[in-house]
Amino acid sequence: MSENISEPLVEVKDLRVEFDVRSGIVKAVDGLNLTIYRGRTVGVIGESGCGKSMTARAILNMVPKPGKITSGNIIYHRRMQNNGHGQMDDIIELTKLDPDGKTIREIRGGEIGMIFQEPMSSLTPVYTAGAHIHEAVSLHHLTPVRKVGDQIAEQAMAHRQISKEEAREVAIKMLRRVGIPKPEQRVDSYPHQLSGGQRQRVMIAIALSCEPSMLIADEPTTALDVSIEAQILDIMRELQESVNMAIMFITHNLGVIASMAEEIVVMYMGKAVEQAKVVELFKDAKHPYTQALLKSIPQLGKKNRNERLASISGMVPDPFNLPTGCVFHPRCPLFMPGKCDKIVPKWTKVGEDHWVACLLYEEV
């Protein structure tokens, strides 16, 4: 794994995703830069509506309507292997691809796998919106009337040259790998015969059945109990090592991210506000938002019965009417009048691999 330490796989450059709705324009992602390296895990944290899931959708060229990628690009270093003489990388701009085209459909689910939170309430509004979304849904949604084994086998066959029998073997192997008991029998089960945790493990089996070079995991364990969650995180870590897979792990659970990610990006209102190595971020967070977020979770084992939790005052701003300057300034405990409400902070380096967008760390 060591030789791949800084081989970029996906580079997100100045990405902007906007939703043009009746009441105005919502900037779901507002100028995001992010690099995902082979075999490594990047964690994206933030509260609902901060744009973390929309970034994931943009990478798969799957932004639901009326959303649109308005600027920036996403570069994917695609590894082609079967030319007879080793590997070579093909550079593809994901944003330029036709969302219904052949290339993106090969990549989606095949080379970039994905797992989403189980109760897919977040997806309901897009069910009617166009064919490409339909495909996207079918990719991470178990069809209730078909056996789980067939669904894994189909996914494997769609992206690899294997026969039906081989695909069934793959399905059994994957079910065993994700810890489903009696996989030879379970392969013929229907989704409703499985528990919630097992269904989520089947989703992971489907996503990983083609050995993707990258996995996008959007709140993959949020709906699950801690014991199942721990199992699933173990499986993801194991598979990452065995196939050198990159993981983009999106969550609001700081406990999960601490144990999974090597690097963390903190997002607020569509922008990255801080990025650092995991140990550094938890030890020495620079942005007031990150600091507040870390202090606001009750921590297991810390005796804080009579302590109040630090909470971020106020609420997430109205997306149609964003604050001027730094978008966090109305809630920031370290707000500097005349500065934070006027100047938009720049992405500033504050340490080794540690970046922050805050005027406290800028010369102004």
Next chain:
Amino acid sequence: MAVEPQMQSAPTIPEADNILLEVKGLKKYFPIQKGLLRKVVGYVKAVDDISFYVRKGETLGLVGESGCGKSTAGRSIIRLYEPTAGEVHFNSRTLSSNGAGKMVNIMELSPHEMHSIRKEISMVFQDPINSLNPRMTVSDIVGEPMAIHGLDNGRETEEIIVRLLERVGLRPDHLRRYPHEFSGGQRQRIGIARALSLNPQLVICDEPVSALDVSIQAQTLNLLRDLQQDFNLSYVFVAHDLSVVQHISDRVAVMYVGKIAEMADAEELYTHPLHPYTEALLSSVPVADPLYKSERIVMQGDVADPSNPPSGCYFHPRCRYAQEICKLQTPEFRQLKPDHFVACHRAEELNLEGI
């Protein structure tokens, strides 16, 4: 072969005074019906003979994995689900003649008495979107319990509502708005204001912060704590998040497949668990510290099926300490240390790891 579980003995309460709620042998079985004639073919034992108590002004956390019966237990206390068996004793102010409080068994109350008990016990639900009527204004939602109980005095009620809204951090001009105009955290505040409108003694909170973002979750937990101090409230706090439960609770009960596995003071339970299930659960919680390396205990298999639970101790197929006796006998729920109850045959000899 159905093994009839032995009756778990009710815990003897260390200090008999100051008890607000005492639940003894509570059971809630849901029938499984099949066929054209809806013949009952079995039961889902959602809550299976549990006993616990809540003192005045304290918070009892009820934790466990999904399907363990924690929510059913919370709802059975006020007969939102009619319990199959058991007693629920409550120190009622409204049903006593002198207002000083009188122990009544909620299970034996007449509909009229039940109506007045509901002034003293209220609920906060998980989902702040579906638990509020979208066609009612905030003022109607918060004022409805008062109207139902015939306490609506026009102007005066309006003042009470305004004070409640201010107390939970909403503004008086929110009064005429509808639930959809609010964020998730604000809706949960409306639900809390409504729960407090009749000045209850006990509030049953069913996963009140699970649907909220971390910063909003912190605000809501702080609010619940402030309200508890101001109004001397007692909470039964049902949740699956062990860190949240540790933060808010004085005492914690851990449930597994309809039964209470362990109950103790929060700090005692987290640092010195006596039940292997508690130990395993604690070891699975992800800790927000990248340098923390935990020895996770892997629980084999899945949670037992409450309609067809294993013999003996329900946890034995997944327990790494299980012995022959665990398969044969249902462990008794007993007090091993002061105020620390556990249902495990091997609790004395095991030396379990806490946080």
